[in-house]
Amino acid sequence: MPRGSFTRSVGMRLAIVGTVHLQQGDLERGLDLGHQAVTILSRVESQRAQDYVNEFTAALTPWRREPQVRAFRRNPGSTA
Template identity: 40%
Template sequence: MHLGSYVLSTMAMQALMRGFTSQAIDMAQGAYERVPAADPRVLGFAKLIEARAHARQRDARAAATCLTTAERLQERGTAEGSGERAWIEFFSRQRIVTDATEIFRDLGQPRSTFAWHALGAMPGDAYARSRGIRLSVLATAHAQAGELDHSLRLGGESLRLFARLQSVRGLDYLRLYTDSLARWRREPSVVDYLRDVRGLARQLTTAT
């Protein structure tokens, strides 16, 4: 029962990544409701994915409620522990921090994004893709806060990492970031950055 709920949550995550937010919410809710006695960490992961999907729909109240529930369940699950389910051990406080930065980026709340980022360490060089993702999230938040120069510095570092990794998933994050630059689309520095992102997109298209 635990694993079935987890699998449904991962399916919800995949739906979310493809832009099917309503389906993601339905699946995440199903993962949470179908096995109420599941490992609290499994249930917490379902709520975290639901929070992310609500954030994509700009439903701040629902996202915050689900995030709070995910935090509570993660704490409870960690306290109880279960060596039988090592596959859910990734659902840690750090995972919640990471996803929360994306939740508040999607809600357009940069101060909350920065506050959550401060609660966990920036991924190191050994986790290049995760570092690139976090940089893109922070770049977006700085753009939302009107801080173009700082935003482009972080966005440039993220772009260089994803170009080195040739990461298709990274390109998805860069596209989300470039959306936040719309108000500066005529600025020379933004024009140059958008050109570089398009260049990476062409490289990845050719490679596939």
């Protein structure tokens, strides 16, 4: 297995599950998973991984005015 494949897979899964939580209306859990995904995926170069992060970010649209969503969009890797 190429170096980084496991990391990429974990990050992509977190982004996917985070997106599902957002689609189900669970902003808090979705954002938690999104932060984890971005932190992990910031260490890999992969268009596919970036696509999953972009899908996650698009799923945040219904909450775009929420302070925690605005903070995520400014600094996605931060959990503060």
